[in-house]
Amino acid sequence: MGEAASLLILLIAITFVVLIVKGLVIVPQKHAMVIERLGRYHRTIEAGLNLIIPVVDRHRPITIVRYENEQKLIRTEKRIDLREVVLDFPKQQVITKDNVGVQIDGVLYYQIMDAQSAIYGAENLVLAIQTLAQTSLRSEIGRMELDQIFESRQQINDRLQATMDEAGNKWGVKVNRVEIRDIDVPDDIRSAMNKQMAAERARRAHVREAEGYKQAEILKAEGDKEAEIQRAEGEKQAISLRAEGEKKAINLVLQAAEQTGASIDPKDVMRYLIAQGYIEALPNVAKQGDRVFLPLESTSLMGSIATIRELFSTSKA
Structure with a gap:
């Protein structure tokens, strides 16, 4: 009787140890596992060492779709990957608004945020994401002409991401980016x-x-305008300076006449100065030919010189 009890206790201990060992579940970092108890959702275990009750508790697998060399691979995994996943779905034929058939190659980046919603929200999570992305892409492209597609690629990506985010909330999925990688048009x-x-x-x-x-x-017109302005300004200044010089010369002659007691008309002084200019210019004029023709008015100007000299001579006498 004692041996039978000892054997029973040993069997119970061994069974307990086996259950404990089988109930230990190690979940890697950035992974999770959904546990069902008697067919109903019980809890989600996180990364690390976890304990479940064998037979009563079991993990709920998730269906994953992958593409390798454009071949679809479907498999089930008991651990749910919480890292960002790249879904490179194959090209699809799309008709634009102007009835041009193009092939669109897209890529989608998503991340499971809620393991429970990812398991129970869709029968095949990845296939649901891919199908929604493809149908949304066909809808967006169908509203645009071919030229608009190339110009509005970023806008298409943004609208696709907004659509995927809205649907992804009930699936526990966050769609980080949706990008059109290639647009293939007929030759x-x-x-x-x-x-x-x-x-x-x-x-x-x-x-x-x-x-x-x-x-x-x-620029040329502005340069010519500026040159004309500068030229006019220079001529203006030259005339002003010349007039100022003539004014000073007249004043000097009048002052000299007052000192000598002579009475001189300012007009005669002006004629005198002009006549001096004629005299200074005569040598240069004579160089231009054998004969030199002078204006008729020059004789009266020369007379002004004689008049001024006569007045000064009379005053001195």
């Missing part, structure tokens, strides 16, 4: 686009050339 459309781009470059070159010519002409 005839590509050739037409290349010709269009070449024409656009030529047009821009002509516009730049015209703008450059316009700027050059504007």
Whole structure:
């Protein structure tokens, strides 16, 4: 009887140890595991060493879809990866608003934030994310013309991310980025686009050339205007200085006449100064030919010189 009791206790101990060993679950860092008890959700265990009750508790696996060389691979995993995952789904045919068939290659970055929602929110989480991304992409592309797709790629990415975030909330998933990686168009459309781009470059070159010519002409006109202003300003100053000099000369002559007691008309003084200018210019005029023709008015100016000299001589006498 004692041996039977000892054997029973030993069996119970061994069973207990086995249950403990089988109930120990190690979860890696940045992973989680959903535990069901008797078919119902019980708890989510985090990274580290955890203890569950064998037979009563069991893990709920998650279905994962992967693509390798454009081949779909479906497998189940009992540990849920909480790291950011890259979903590179294959190309799909999309029709644009202007009825051009293009192939769009996209990539999606998502991260499971709530393991429980990821398990129970969708039968196949990754397939649901991929399908929603593809249908949303077809919807966005179908509302745009081909040229708009290339110009608005970032806007398409932003709208796709907003759509994926709205659906991802109930799946416990955060969609970090959705990007269009490649847009493949038919050869005839590509050739037409290349010709269009070449024409656009030529047009821009002509516009730049015209703008450059316009700027050059504007600068030239402004330079000519500035030169005319400077020239006019110089002539103005020259005339002012010349007038000032003539004024001083007249005043000197009048002052000399007052000192000698002579009475001189200022007009005669002006004629006298002008006549002096004629006399100074005569040698240069004579160099231009054998004959020199002087204006008729020069004789009266010469007379002014004689008049001034006569007045000064009379005053001195």
